[in-house]
Amino acid sequence: MPPAARRRRHRWFCPDAALIPEAPRYPRISTIKSAADFRTRLAALGAVLPCDDEVLQAPSSPLGQPLQVCGRRLGNRFAVQPMEGWDGTEDGLPTDYTRRRWANFGRSGAKLIWGCEACAVVPEGRANPHQLMVSDQTAPGLVELLTRLRDEHRQACGTVDDLLVGLQLTHSGRFCRPSGRLEPIIAYRHPILDRKFGLSDDHPPVSDDYLDRLVDRFVGAARLARQLGFDFVDVKHCHGYLLHELLGARTRPGRYGGSLENRARFLREVVAGIRAEVPGLAIGVRLSLFDMVPFHPDPADTGARHMGRGIPETWEDCLPYHYGFGVAADQPDRPDLSEPLQFVDLMVELGVELLNLSAGSPYYNPHIQRPALFPPSDGYQPPEDPLVGVARQVQAAAVVKARHPSLPTIGTGYTYLQEFLPLVGQAVVRAGMIDFVGLGRMVLSYPELPRDVLEHGRLDRRRLCRTFSHCTTGPRQGMVSGCYPLDPFYRALPEAARLKDLEGSAP
Ligand SMILES: Cc1cc2nc3c(=O)[nH]c(=O)nc-3n(C[C@H](O)[C@H](O)[C@H](O)COP(=O)(O)O)c2cc1C
Ligand code: SF4
Incomplete structure (x- = not known):
């Protein structure tokens, strides 16, 4: 492709291209030609990730090995991460967009479908007015989604006997937008996030009574999930949402704050409630295993047509930093796994059956949570080669696994690996560093990746997610989420044209 055409194409793929430097500051993965070159790049970055030389097919691939989970022998080691689409009805019911996404999850061939997407247990806990809800009113819609997912999987893979499907239960806490406007429900006052998101000085933390009632709503949602046929529920503790924020509520008085024992009370009570009222339902937890101080674009690096590189918010006046979970108190731009490991020990004691490890938050440090070369419209240029972010997540998860x-x-965090995803994934699973390789954005651009890898030992490079972040920018601009650059379905929507217009109108 001639350089001018390549530039035009790059602009189309990046609606905020006017805010993005002409060329990314780190080598694109697609320019790394071999596993040997990839290992050389990792070594230069000091990023430690194992990487095989050849993609293996099932049954010889470690990714094709079955694993016994929750009394079922799951057929492979791919998992689909929860991916919401900001595309439900205002009543919390699915739409055709939602149905298509869940069908794609089923078609992927991954044998563990983690939660499908965040579903709010109370109306005021929705992250946006189009988030799905778990309630008697939405039950028929959820059943339809689950049935469609299983039907697609059966058609693609022949059986659902080795498939496990959960439902992710959430309360969005500080990031609630039930009517579109930010309506934060916070666990504690946060000196940086309160300022960043414009909370007034008298904005109160949520009461213990509210949390007591919320425990019952999670248990009720779990009961419903079981009746609808889900195999497990995820009591979501990640990404800065309410239950994750509670884990860091050291400065909160009362029964849900202070000691780690108190901060973990919510999970203990939900687990006890589910065991008592929904015996036999498996429980999973998606956890942000570590965190960091919030980041923002460096003003010194930001120009009229140029989004700055991410730098940490000033934290020196907040020490000891008691405002996060899994973040070093004396240097909060570093993770600290000591409390998260104790929390995982507690989960094991409680009999939590499944653990899904994530990190950080998409709202205040997206490069930690979903390593990407191109930032979403409310982000910043990556402050590190995104491969460093992938290695950070993979290594931290390996500590838990050990x-x-x-x-x-x-x-x-595997999507950023692109061509090298199966090579790293199979090496990580073989080394016992993780049981399942979770796929987030990659399932939006290329749902069939697990089947292509395991059945044919190949990848369709044209469909690999290149982390352009449109699936995050779209919703930030009030649109449904989807892979606008690579999925022909979304490319044909009017929203794709609107994203293009935004590109033209950016300063
Ligand atoms: C569009 C979009 C929607 C997401 N929705 C959810 C969600 O509903 N629940 C959740 O726990 N994580 C959600 N995530 C985070 C992903 O599950 C995943 O952690 C993240 O994308 C990093 O994985 P990846 O590198 O494979 O994309 C979402 C991410 C994106 C980009
Ligand atoms: S899934 Fe598509 S829109 Fe989302 S980051 Fe990947 S390439 Fe971009």
Whole structure:
């Protein structure tokens, strides 16, 4: 392709291209030609990731090995991460967009479908007015989604006997937008996030009574999930949402704050409630295993047509930093796994059956949570080669796996590996560093990746997610989420044209 055409194409793929430097500051994965070159790049970055030389097919691939989970022998080691689409009805019911996404999850061939997408247990806990809800009113819609997912899987793979499907239960806490406007429900006052998101000085933390009632709503949602036929529920503790924020509520008084024992009370009570009222339902937890101080674009690096590189918010006046979970108190731009490991020990004691490890938050440090070369419209240029972010997540998850070898554990952050995803994934699983390779954005652009890898030992490079972040920018601009650059279905929507217009109108 001639350089001018390549530039035009790049602009179309990046609606905020006017805010993005002409060329990314780190080598694109697609320019790394071999596994040997990839290992050389990792070594230069000091990023430690195992990487095989050849993609293996099932049954010889470690990714094709079955694993016994929750009494079922799951057929492979791919998991689909929860991916919401901001595309439900205002009543919390699915639409055709939602149905298509869940069908794609089923068609992927992954044998563990983690939660499908965040579903709010109370109306005020929705992250946006189009988030799905779990309630008697939405039950028929959820059943339809689950049935369609299983039907697609059966058609693609021949059986659903080796498939496990959960439902992710959530309350969005600080990031609630039930009517579109930010309506934060916070666990504690946060000196940086309160300022960043414009909370007034008298905005109160949520009461203990509210949390007590919320425990019952999670248990009720779990009961419903079981009746609808889901195999497990995820009591979501990640990405800055309410239950994750509670884990860091050291400065909160009362029964849900202060000691780690108190901060973990919510999970203990939900687990006890589910065991008492929904015996036999498996429980999973998606956890942000570590965190960091919020980041923002460096003003010194930001120009009229140029989004700056991410730098940490000033934290020196917030020490000791008691405002996060899994973040170093004396240097909060670094993770600290000591409390998260104790929390995982507690989960094991409680009999939590599945653990899905993520990190950080898409709202205040997206490069930690979903390593990408191109930032979403409310982000910043990556402050590190995104490969460093992938290695950070993979290595942290391996620490948990080494401590609890028999707890089925799912890893996150693999999409940025692109061509090298199967090579790293199979090496990581073989080394026992994780049980399941979780796929997030990759399932939006290329749902059939697990089947292509395991059945044919190949990848369709044209469909690999290149982390352009449109699936995040779209919703930030009030649109449904989807892979606008690579999925022909979304490319044909009017929203794709609107994203293009935004590109033209950016300063
Ligand atoms: C569009 C979009 C929607 C997401 N929805 C959810 C969600 O509903 N629940 C959740 O726990 N994580 C959600 N995530 C985070 C992903 O599950 C995953 O952790 C993240 O994309 C990193 O994985 P990846 O590198 O494979 O994409 C979402 C991410 C994106 C980009
Ligand atoms: S899934 Fe598509 S829109 Fe989302 S980051 Fe990947 S390429 Fe971009």
